[in-house]
Amino acid sequence: MLALSIIEELRAIVGPENLATEKQDLICYGYDATQMEFLPAAVVHPANAEETAAVLRLANQRTFPVFPRGAGSGFTGGALPKAGGVVLVTTRMNRILRIDTENLIAEVEPGVVTEDFQKAVEKLGLFYPPDPASLKFSTLGGNVAENAGGPRCVKYGVTKDFVMGLELVLPTGEIIRTGTETYKAVVGYDLTRLLCGSEGTLGVITKIIFKLLPLPEAKKTMLTIFDSIDGAARAVSTIIGAKIIPTTLEFMDYATLQCVEKRFNLGIPPEGRAVLLIEVDGDRELIEKQAARIHDLIKPLGLVQFRAAKDDAESEALWKVRRLVSPSLRDVNPHKFNEDIVVPRSKVPVVIRQIEKIQQKYDIPIVNFGHAGDGNIHVNVMINKEIPGQEEKAHEAIKEIFQAALDLNGTMSGEHGVGLAKQPFIEMELTPAQIRVMQGIKLALDPNNILNPGKIFPWKDTPHAA
Amino acid sequence: MLALSIIEELRAIVGPENLATEKQDLICYGYDATQMEFLPAAVVHPANAEETAAVLRLANQRTFPVFPRGAGSGFTGGALPKAGGVVLVTTRMNRILRIDTENLIAEVEPGVVTEDFQKAVEKLGLFYPPDPASLKFSTLGGNVAENAGGPRCVKYGVTKDFVMGLELVLPTGEIIRTGTETYKAVVGYDLTRLLCGSEGTLGVITKIIFKLLPLPEAKKTMLTIFDSIDGAARAVSTIIGAKIIPTTLEFMDYATLQCVEKRFNLGIPPEGRAVLLIEVDGDRELIEKQAARIHDLIKPLGLVQFRAAKDDAESEALWKVRRLVSPSLRDVNPHKFNEDIVVPRSKVPVVIRQIEKIQQKYDIPIVNFGHAGDGNIHVNVMINKEIPGQEEKAHEAIKEIFQAALDLNGTMSGEHGVGLAKQPFIEMELTPAQIRVMQGIKLALDPNNILNPGKIFPWKDTPHAA
Structure with missing residues (x-):
């Protein structure tokens, strides 16, 4: 519960139409792709960095937690209002501010949907590779906060590798810039990359400068089926060992194959035990050569089927096997x-x-x-x-x-x-010293532990647990 | 000056042969590629993370500053012992621990010389692209601490883009690991990238896990001379706009050209006002195609000379123009x-x-x-x-x-x-809020401000200036 006077101040900051306090509205901002649900005390939709900063300054004055949220497509509850408080939704900040075709950079607001951004840059012959499965609804701010990946990362890297700079509202409510518009920059610590994957605990992203690439000329998709999981795995290392880094090397195990085949009857040969969906991109002639070379390389590894798409329609048909995985799992x-x-x-x-x-x-x-x-x-x-x-x-x-x-x-x-x-599992991966360093960084930026408190680390023996 | 008892303890940690306290020895560790010089009170050469940690724990107990140093090839005094204290040299930790050809990663100690590492991985058909000009003597630890660049970064990225994980001695003397051996990893904050470019202020790097690439099959070097700086600049954007990202796009202005020509008589045409040294790498056929395309693209931009190397010897001859720049500047x-x-x-x-x-x-x-x-x-x-x-x-x-x-x-x-x-110039680039956040991070990791104090930030109004 928030004091009525806090609600009044929030209303003054974002305007009445951008504040929600009724239960039926709050419910919509209390869940994500996990099965967890929490109810916030209020939801605000700020229009810009200044309004975001005002909300955070108020949160520090009056001590209530703030939970930044994009599309709410996360898989681990990173945006969920575990401690009540205020959900701060970034989706009103949804403009692509500029796409600079000379310097191959773009500046966007955090609420832009990933796929919308990809399409916008592709129209100009440019390319933003990160492709999380949620790209049709996830927002770029969430992608940066969670350091989203996707199938194409094997060749191109993850979201972090494309973030050059940020406009950031610190948990204390100050607005700063991080990074630059240049590929090289070594003045001060790399706050940009520190923010990538910090899951909304270190600041609210209100602008992002992305690095772009030229759009590859063409792509070539291959569906390959092996008689063993080891064959498919050896195919991966053999292809990379032959100096071909495919855009995509998606794999499905036997259990996955059985699910898909049982439900959709795609004609997967019965001796198939693992699928590798391979895609290469780049120069049109080069990828044909690479596809032929890949076929030669993987033939001896227990290959039971090799299908190479001749055009986009065939490529889409091959991707179908991969796309049908999720819907068939429920069986x-x-x-x-x-x-x-x-x-x-x-x-x-x-x-x-x-x-x-x-x-x-x-x-x-x-x-x-x-x-x-x-x-x-x-x-x-x-x-x-x-x-x-x-x-x-x-x-x-x-x-x-x-x-x-x-x-x-x-x-x-x-x-x-x-x-x-x-x-609950984080101490399996991080040592107490690592966790203490990360908590120290969190408190350096967020001394009152206002932003997304109680996330990532277990705050033992401190007053900062939420 | 350090108390004699501190010197004794340092001797016990690293052994007498790895401690220097005589002026003639200290002088060697008080300068770098700047024109600045300082005299440390002692120099230690620890053998490993444990000895490094012991030195730092002692520094915290007895309150003396520690300055980590690789080869001392830095251009900004990042390794210089401005406040006296102890220079901690990492060059004894100089082993390449493993090169994993299956997963394209390598683990090294910080004292390995950059070029030695490049040659070692190239023997195995792998590639470590960052190529600072100092690569014949700079160490990888220094490269990471400074986030070194080089000509090839336009295509491949800077040192940071190849660092997957670190073994790190925190300023407090604790040893932690950062990052992982996998390309994707989103558990906790990215301490690895935070350390890259932190100039030895946040920890001493004692191991590095690098990402490697397959070695490109071939390269093609082109020396191009334009009748104006604008022509050369337009050539850069035209080439990249045509979806070719060269490995290298090195440029020299007219003043540079005049220096080199006056001293070495390389036959640069008198109408030449700017040079662009272009290199592409990759598939042998593709780069020939790219070179021809580049020639076509830049012809209309005031091109007065175009020379393409046919082999490594010719490539080296073209690079000579670039390599002769530094020796000719002194004229x-x-x-x-x-x-x-x-x-x-x-x-x-x-x-x-x-x-x-x-x-x-x-x-x-x-x-x-x-x-x-x-x-x-x-x-x-x-x-x-x-x-x-x-x-x-x-x-x-x-x-x-x-x-x-x-x-x-x-x-x-x-x-x-x-x-x-x-x-002295940092406040031109960073705002007070940015500096305060970075100082907060520094103090979160180094509460006694032991490691490289007085570097990067001006510590106004705090007891932490050195």
């Missing part, structure tokens, strides 16, 4: 825990085999697919919450899956972040 | 202030013209060359310190040059950093 079990571990790419078959053992131990279906090129595997633990004990079993299994990734020099999360969902 | 004047401003690349001709005006105003020769592809210009203000007043004039001129870069949305430094040399 396995009604509820899903979607984790996104990462291991060095040569360890993908090792970790998949360990996950198979964990699946047998707990007797829960686990379906794996994801980005084989960078070792980022989406592990879907499928349960039925109606069956008593299944949820607890899933949590135990997930803990073992995280440990398997960490034992292979990997990480618990490559794209989704920590938020609330992974916070 | 202009005996002393040089070497700055490295950056502007968005389309603004290169604008800033060059402004520098010409500044040169006329102060009547000091200024010679410009550098990395046109990323707008990073090495501005060499050439003076004779014997002539009274010249040094002061140079400082005034440099201040105006920085302002010109900042007014064009650029930065004072793309590669060299702030250190001591640019600290």
